[in-house]
Amino acid sequence: MKSQREKLVCIGNGMAGIRTLEELLKLDSDSYDITVFGAEPHNNYNRILLSPVLAGEKNFTDIILNDDNWYAENNITLYKGHTVTEINRIKRLVITKSGESVPYDRLLIATGSNAFIIPVPGHQLQGVVGFRDVKDVDVMLEYAARGGHAVVIGGGLLGLEAANGLMKQGMSVSVVHVTDVLMNNQLDQVAANLLQTELEKRGVQFLLSAQTEMILGEESVTGVRFKDGREVAANLVVMAVGIRPNIELAKRANLYCERGIVVSDTLQSYDPRIYAVGECAQHRGLAYGLVAPLFEQAKVCANHLAKYGIARYEGSVTSTKLKVTGIDLFSAGDFLGNDQTEEIVFKDAQRNIYKKLVIEDNRIKGAVMYGDTMDGSWYFQLMRDATDITAFRENILFGKAHVGDAGHGEVNQIASLPDDAEICGCNGVCKKTIVNAITGQGLFTLDEVRKYTKASASCGSCTGLVEQILANTVGDYSTAPHKKSLCSCTDFTHDEVRKAIRKEGIADIFALMQVLNWKTPDGCATCRPALNYYLLCEFPGTYQDDPQSRFINERAHANIQKDGTYSVVPRIWGGLTSPKELRAIADVAEKYHVPTVKITGGQRIDLLGVKKEDLPKMWADLNAQGMVSGHAYGKSLRTVKTCVGSQWCRFGTQTAMSMGIELEKITWGSWTPHKFKMAVSGCPRNCAEATIKDFGVVGVESGWELHIGGNGGVKIRGTDLLCKVKTDEEVVEYCTAFMQLYRQEAHYLERTAPWIERVGLAYVKQKIVDDESGRKRLAAAFIESQHYAQTDPWAECVAQPMAFKPLAVLKEEIA
């Protein structure tokens, strides 16, 4: 234990403050004596889930995030129900209403916000409440138990959730809103009308374009009067017109405040000893009221409290969901647009579906969706990443699934799905399991859900569904723009790491980790293979490949199977073989008792069920017959599939087989960010299925069409046409240049399809088609790196078989 621990005081026992402490304790559990003050008499609870508590779908105990044990286990002194009244910045003291006085070295303000109560006459009457904390919910439930009529002032997110809850508790409810568009901060007129119709069907009454003049009653509320003279009777009035950052305390301490406490990218106020996070903070002009930005702030703030000093908060892009059971609604960004923007709209009144995207310069600026929100997270991601949507603009409103995600049928309305609906087809995770994990474990991010449930952790095609469930359950979902670190060992992104490799010129994984301040001593199974690839790609001649940083398939040059045996796939150039090769394959299959022999989709022969120690012997036999590794196991050039082409086919226009073999001879052995597949068809009938390959070549009478970025796996994606060329030499040049661009710029484990969607087809065309000298440079760089890559890994292993044998065989008698 350190002799002189610093004192950290956190004012606010809510989600932002406690999350910051949790993040801090993860980084450093020993530097601070921590004290927490909370004005409410409770432990930290999930404020977002107050709506379900009001609606009777959850109990208060369900939404508590940190129990007494948590505070005790982390040696945190908690003052529940203590309101802080003064911060003495000179003496560095925090003073409470009841006279407690606690010194601090660093102070964290996380006082959240207050419900805004419109100061009309009568606002202090009994039966007028905000909707902000558990106390408000208790008051509402107390009134609801007596029945009668409730008026909710404010037709925004919170107001509608309150109305829904009160109605479920048996009250009749009117919602009053100043404009004629419900949720006008999130919805446009069309979506708002759909929502209003649906809520009216459920029994909510609406008074739109109504300005409250006064609240009627003597002691208790009896009604509301509006400026246009209308009046409604009411036993309960809920003010849900908005929240105001709770900054009274900060102002009294003369901290600089505007709408909130003004903080920098390190979440520090103008007094560097004082940090502020959450709804009370104002960062780059914005005070956020959603949970995800708070958590991003918490992470950065904790990083600085722990004195790592490397994180920056750069703002959040947010999206919104309504937590009313059975209503699917999504909104993000600038959903109204302006005269610079265009709209793409889909409306089907019969099915109650409405989708609108606001587009500027072929990039999504905002979205509103009602009824079918399945693709909300996809649009949100495209918006965050400022992806150029030109390539799929015509189909974009039909959604991602329209392009053919496998494995989960035609699910698109998450809210109406039954509990036992299978969401993740790979890991067999159903909706209820995910919802339970989110509420039970207090999860807020996609990564957390993946960790706990494995949903979307394998092939990832159900990611959108899982994000939707998360958004539906938690209420909002957002992430910081762009920046996504390579893995949890670092805060750097793939691109930043590659840039650093080029700048620093370090050709060693462990030296690189040290320079980039890796958080773990030797990385993890995610970052090490990525770094190994990046270094190999950057320094093809000099970098010493690190086998221990490769996934087992690339280390053993064979595919591991579920029982720990391996599969062997010899290279069959262009899919053309001979009796001699077939005989050699048959011979090894018999000699080593291979249980399964299978023809693959890429026109190769797969020998499955081989013991690891037999691998070098089999390879030696195959090598002796002139056969080499087929790299069916690698993030590398896999296969070039061909049709017979003009040599035999009566429709053929080009010699597909010889073209395929030539491409395979030039590109085999190259390492790529992910697997790389090619095909050559001799005519547009395209029997080699070239238009679902990473690089597809289709013969036409006048030459060859070159296609890129196709995928036939998890997600069907047809290729984009790159260009047409005339000669075989051009095919080779464009192909190698394209592979090199992919090798240099895609993220590790990113297939060509998502890479092209990320950077845009126009960019790739510019680099490969328009820029002739650039293309030639790329092609030359590829050929140069192939000098070092084209050695048969099987032959190398045959020479050193040790790693394939057990270290020792232990006999019963000696043991």
Place this chain on the structure above:
Amino acid sequence: MAWLNVGLLEDIPRLGSRLLVSEKGNIALFRSSSDQVFAVQDRCPHKGGVLSQGIVHGCKVTCPLHSWIIDLAAGEAVAPDVGHVKKFAVKVENESVFLDLP
């Protein structure tokens, strides 16, 4: 304790692993970057994956089948996964690796 000499430390690659074949089930030997050696049953508690073929980092290994992470010092899966893997006592003396088979 019956310490059994199973081979040389230098024959296990750093951040790598070697296999011991035994009639009671295979044992995986791991060597960390700081030359610590661990021995556990070569069987992931999840779906029986061969841990000896995983990527080693810190004193942990990532199973090659479904990426469960196993803490080799504790013999337990890293949270949130839950699972136990049998550990064996192991020591290094004079560059040789000794294993205690129960």
